[in-house]
Amino acid sequence: MYARTVKNQELNFHVSGMLWKRSLVMRDVETGSLWSHLLGKSMRGKLKGAELEILDGVMTTWGEWKGRHRETTVLGMSRTARRFDEQVWSKPGRFVYGVHLGAGTPSPAVALKKLQAERVVNVEAAGKRIVVTCSKSGSPAQAFESAIEGTVLKFRQGPENMMVEEATGSSWSLTEGLCSEGKMKGKRLTRHSGTISYRAAWVRFFPEGKIVE
C-alpha cells in the first residue's frame, strides 16, 4: 500500500507488463517512469531514485476487519481470483512477515510459522529492536518498535490478545501496541510498516535482511 504523491505530483500507476526479479514493474502514467513494486522505488525514467511512501496496510480477513472498523468501505469490483481466504494461512511455510525499515536498511522478516506458533517475536536487526505480533492464526500481523524513550522492552505472549513486558510485567495490546495495565499504562509503541510476503519473493528483494526462523 503506497501513497502515490511524489514531489507534490500525484501519480497514477499501471501494470507495465514487465517483470523484474519475477516481480511486478509498475509504470506511472504521468512521467512513464518504471517502479519496482516490492521496493516502491523508481528504477528508470524521469523519477529514477524516487521512493513511494509506504502506508500502513494490514492483511487480515474481511470478517475481522469489519468487526474492528464498523464504518469501513470496501472495493466493489469483480473477483479476479477465489483462492485468497483464511486457508492461505494454513500453509505458513511459504510466507514471512517482513518489516520495512526504510530504504537502504536491511529489512528483517519473521517466518510466519514461528509467528503463528509464538504470537510475539522479539527481533533485533539493523540496530533496532522490534516486536512482531499476530493475534490469531497469523492474521493480522503487525510490527512495533520495542523501545520507548531509550528503554528496550522485551515482550512475551500474554492472555487473549495481550503481550506482557518482561521487566515491568505490564500488559500491552498485541494489535495496537498500547499499554493498558501496569507501570507503563498509556504508553504506545511506534508502529513499523510490514507486509506478509511470499518467502521466495522477500528473499530475492531483501537478501541481506535476516529471517527469524
Place this chain on the structure above:
Amino acid sequence: MEYLPRPALPLPMKWELLVYTLAALALIVHASAEEFNPRQVVKAFDAITSPEIVSAEQGAKFVRDDELILGVVLGKEARAYPINMLTNPTREIINDKLGGRAIAATW
C-alpha cells in the same frame, strides 16, 4: 606472418571449454542480478482510477468473512481491498483516494 593451422581441440578440452564458458556466463548473470533488467512478459494494462467503492453493509453481501483483505486507515476513513479483487495483471494496482490522500492499493 606464417600461417599455422589451428589444431582441433581434443574432446576433453572441448568439454573443459564448455565448462569454462558456462562458468563465465554464470558470473555475468550473477553480476547483472543487481541491475534493473526488466522483461516484458505480457502487454501493459491501463491504470485503474476511480474504482467502485461500496459500504461495509453492501460489501458483506458479496465478500465472505474468511476472505483476505488489505485494509488501510487514513484519517478517519477505513477501507478494505479484497485480495481476490487485486490479483492477476489486469488488477494489481488500484489508484484510489482515502482520507484526502492519493493512494495505490497493491500487495
